Amino acid sequence: MAATSLVGKGRAAISLILDEGTFEENRIGGTVLDAGLGPGAVVGSGRLNGRVVTVIANDAKLRNPRFPVVYAGIIGLEEAYKMAEAVYASIAADDGLPPEKKRPLVLIVDSPGNGPGKIEEIFGMNKATGAYQLALIEARQKGHPVVAMIIGRAISGAFLCHGLQADRILTLSKEYGTMIHVMPLSSIARITKRDIETLETLSKTNPVFASGADYFYKLGGVEEIIEDSANMREAISRHIDEVYAFNSAGRREENGPRGRGALGAKRGGRKKRQQVLALMEQEFALIEDEYL
């Protein structure tokens, strides 16, 4: 079956992932979010195999009428803060519930970047993306499983903002036109002053700078590659169950960014990180008593 790309189609992906007709936009628990704010950020609740989940996605067709650099799925100031509000609304909705009952958050990832404008810098785009990431980590700390599903573009700062703080990250395979990178290889070639052929040859043995799902898989940057979009529902549900199981076993740290660090060593793409951590810990162990 030929893969139908979902790039730029966040809303279509929501329909493919959630139980039919269950998506309620801008409503999470008792919170109703401002529909006019950050129109390109699509947030709300729905059901996945009957379980209530929060969904956070982007609609690449909508422009922000107030911030001209925000279009095509770019996450600007309003969008990032709205996404953060959706996370806090999810936390508030399940306040007092035991960790195993905290609703999962499903991040549908398709964004080319954060708002690259002067007004954004004057007011602090760094705060907006930072605020959303801190909210996601807090949700994880409280027991909410966070699973990201890359359906299109997971690019640099946008991927850090919306995706990389998840417990688990899944991606559609490259046949779906998914893009995961900091910069395309052509830009890296220009900056590192190497020709693109050399970089392509190097990337066969070293996944550390090349663009694409397969390289991020080797680095432990994504947990799983999904070959058929029809399987997204099953895969997301399965990972949610696994995250609950890890959390209740006191193994929360094995998910999320640091868990993916360990995965990168296991898959052989990011071995040095693990070595450095071990070496520095040994070094500190020799002097730790002085500080106790």
Next chain:
Amino acid sequence: MKAWEELISSSFYEATARQRAHGLVDAGTFNELGGPNKRLKSPHLPELGEAVSFDDGVVTGVGRIGARPVFVISQEGRFIGGAVGEVGGAKTTAIFQMALRLHDKIAKKYPEDASLRAPAIIYSFETGGVRLHEANAGLLAHAEQMELIQECRGKVPVISLIGSKVGCFGGMGFVSISTDVVVMSELGRIGLTGPEVIEQEMGKKEFDSSDRALIYRTTGGKHKTIMRDCSFLVDDTIGAFRDQVKTLLNMPYEQLKKYRSIGSLKLVQEQLSLVALAAVLQPKDSTDVWAHFGNDNPEGIPDMELEEFCRKAKLRHREVE
């Protein structure tokens, strides 16, 4: 290396990462961990024909300020613009994890007065973010640091220091603003999308990256103080940054919390009211925002001495106390 007394009166802007690390903590107390003798160098740079550094561009270690252990992360802008790769990222992760573990041990051993004995982390930024030669690993390292900053909250105070030559841009722009407190000098610069990138993406009309004064008005220490992203603006000496850190570490953690600009729903809502202001004001320049906050001579602000600025400048009103 200069004598410690000489270090603390040296310019923070000009100082190397190692000078900052030694000068920020008490004299003679800095123990470098993962130092150059350990040869923790990038395995990726030689593949691209680039030189390596034996510390991979970040100095990490532990010292003391008074009774407290203080972990230090200090980035070196002279090595590939202080950009973060796999090894430097791992060194930084290691420091956060050590500080957290030491905190838990101290809290167990001294349940009565753990907060005054608990370790702190000071993070001296000089970086443009991800190192493109090993971009994917650098990106993943940023995510680890964000997670660890959130894990430190309520346990290990994390203080950002920004006043070095390269500034603090790219992903490190949000890593630094996510800590408990941001301290800057007037020469410090912080942002997400660097001036060159804005110009490249949106054109010279949006941002002329050769205009130094514009860069300072948009990302510099004075502007970020008026916006309350920076809580303390200090002189450009290692000693001035150190004194500010000392003052902060003498405060109970509860008091440090009030310097956060993000990290709760209330703070997000406060920022959203600022975003609403941005939409209405549509400023052409930061000076429009300074005027809006009640500064009647915004054009004069860049030339003010620190003392005059601290006395006269009108800052954004804070909604969350």
